[in-house]
Amino acid sequence: MKTLRLALVASVASLALVLPSIALAQTAAPKPPTPGEVTAAKAVAEARDAALADDTVAWDIVEGLTTEVGQRMAGTEAEARARAWAKARLDSLDFKSVRIEPYNMQTWVRGAETAEIVSPFPQKMAITALGRSGATPPEGITAPIAYFPTYADLAAAPAGSLKGKIAFISHNMQPTQDGSGYGFAGPARWTAPALAASKGAIATVIKSVGTDLHRNPHTGNTGWADGQTATAAGALSRPDAENLERMLARGKPVTMKLVLTPRWLGETQSGNVIAEVPGTDPRAGAIVIACHLDSWDLGTGAIDDASGCAIITAAAKRIMAAGGTRHPIRLLWAGAEEVGVFGGAAYGKAHGGEAHVLAMESDFGADRVWRVNFNLADEALKTRVAQALAPLGITRGTGEAHGGADVGAIIEAQQTAVVDLSQDGTHYFDLHHTSDDTLDKIDPADLRQNVAAWVAALMVLGNAPELAPAVAPHGE
Known part of the structure; x- marks a missing residue:
């Protein structure tokens, strides 16, 4: 038995030496480039x-x-x-x-753009209208905020539950080399205003779809379902959106006044x-x-x-x-x-x-x-x-x-x-x-x-x- 094992080991070792040379022989050498x-x-x-x-x-x-x-x-x-x-x-x-x-x-084209918290912590916020946004009356609207930390939270809201409210949708977009964070956060801008309006919201504000912490809101198009009446939709700068999140975390109702007056030419x-x-x-x-x-x-x-x-x-x-x-x-x-x-x-x-x-x-x-x-x-x-x-x-x-x-x-x-x-x-x-x-x-x-x-x-x-x-x- 010992002799048989030694013979098998020798055969395997020989095969291990032979196989690479067979593989090399079967693989054509790279074709050298032509002068052209x-x-x-x-x-x-x-x-x-x-x-x-x-x-x-x-x-x-x-x-x-x-x-x-x-x-x-x-x-x-x-x-x-x-x-x-x-x-x-x-x-x-x-x-x-x-x-x-x-x-x-x-x-x-856009028109007037202002947002401010009326209560309980009055202060102005930096906002810009999203492309294709509807308009508020010239004097604006004042309404309580309904907060959704993610798009999924908004999607789960019952029909009619946002009646008379301004929906606020957030996200946690992160910078990426390939830009994939945009695909993650983008729905907050692309379709959230239409979804919120379908559930009764009179307007929508979102955390800007961006990664900076400057007080510069990010615009961009939003969309509406066929036959849907567009409501006012704006993006808060990330610092203002995060400030609004902190206000809401204090457990008190938050009311916002919003003025967005874009128009179609x-x-x-x-x-x-x-x-x-x-x-x-x-x-x-x-x-x-x-x-x-x-x-x-x-x-x-x-x-x-x-x-x-x-x-x-x-x-x-x-x-x-x-x-x-x-x-x-x-x-x-x-x-x-x-x-x-x-x-x-x-x-x-x-x-x-x-x-x-x-x-x-x-x-x-x-x-x-x-x-x-x-x-x-x-x-x-x-x-x-x-x-x-x-x-x-x-x-x-x-x-x-x-x-x-x-x-x-x-x-x-x-x-x-x-x-x-x-x-x-x-x-x-x-x-x-x-x-x-x-x-x-x-x-x-x-x-x-x-x-x-x-x-x-x-x-x-x-x-x-x-x-x-x-x-x-x-x-x-």
Whole structure:
């Protein structure tokens, strides 16, 4: 038996030595790059590194748009001035076929905005109306607060239990690098006012969906059910919301006076601004790169989303100056994103019959790109993109890319490939939709890193033979 055991051990040991060599023999050696691939990789690296050292175009765009136009509320005269500004700037940068594609929309604007605790601890609070909010009478309303620490608590409230009350909905949003805290807290803004109104509330206030502790309330759209009458809905700054929570914890009824007088202007015009970088193969299918031109009206829309327009445009300008890529690149500066993604929908309707191979968007501020995710099939192409981005400190993610709001319609219509260059969102929701969204929050070095990332990715993707249009180009 001992002899048999020794023989078995020897056989296993021999097999352990042999198996790795068999596996290596069966695994093909990596294919060395061709001279053309080496040349292409070198060109990408040179363009990426040049962008990392120069932010002239990107900074000029974000500085100019926030200085010369400022806030750009969708459907207003300010957004119209922004479209004219954008067309002139894109023309001056020698982009091709620069044009404005208008569409009409219903336009909401804010009015007076005040909130104060009447009893038992009288004091004023910082508040702003949520987009699409209904209005109080000009003199305001005064009513007791019904407090819900979470959205789930509001959902559990019995029908009719909020009659004659102002609902107050809180949350505990935390900063995250990937911005996932927004998905957790967002329902407090997106649907809580409609839910509270359905249970009898005469108005709703929420803790701002944000992560800062400044006395700056965060605005943003809310929604209403079809046929539902909109009630007044506002966001308190986080410090004021937390102060209100402490008042309520004392166990006494709390009464608030609220004045919110937004109004609808009726149908007005918005529009998208489009520009082109011609491809060396016009039939190869276009890459659409997007940002949104409009902003909320509290700040000057620097991080949301003048920086995105600056990033994609500076990258496209460098690629155009270098002779372009095989695939045409189309810039979409979308209008009216903040209030309902009307620009993205209009683009999908107008261009859904044209061939697109890829969609990308920059709409998450201007902090450094830290991750790349893909929704495309070819592994070799994903590897080439990731390798071009790695020197910038960008890692390859394990999730699927989804694109941004303004390219959503074209992605859905054509099942277009998507690449996401994810910016660090740790501090994004300190500024998002607030009066603090101003130029001084943008770090020029981070802006350069964004442009360099877009240059590298677009040079690889723009010349990729693996990308083919799902929709045939016009004329076929």
